Amino acid sequence: MSRFSLPDLVNIIDARAAAGGEASYTRKLLDKGPEHCAKKFGEEAVETVIAAVGDNRDHLIAESADVLFHLLVLLKSRGVRLDEVEAVLAQRTSMSGLEEKAARKRD
Secondary structure, eight states: OOOOOHHHHHHHHHHHHTSOGGGOHHHHHHHTOHHHHHHHHHHHHHHHHHHHHTTOHHHHHHHHHHHHHHHHHHHHHTTOOHHHHHHHHHHHTTSOHHHHHHHHHHO
16 A cells, blocks of 8 residues: 555645535535635644543544644645645754744744
8 A cells, every 4th residue: 555645635635626515525615715724724723732632542643634634725725835835844944943943033
């Protein structure tokens, strides 16, 4: 079995976004606009935090999958591509976290 990746999920989101709204949860989210997508992402983020402080590893994994999906839908709703986010991460990880944070404060 091949490894599933975030770019794979982006491709699925793109395909489902192109589908009709009645058949696609993704399309329904996008049709409600970026504000709704942001709210849904926030709800999933809170659920992930709650799962993280709990003692159920499987629940944390499931909520983490939800938060990643909803983040990618939110990015799509605002026209932000995953590779743009990855480019910022690549730039930030070219130095230590402490150096990177200090550099952001100077900018």
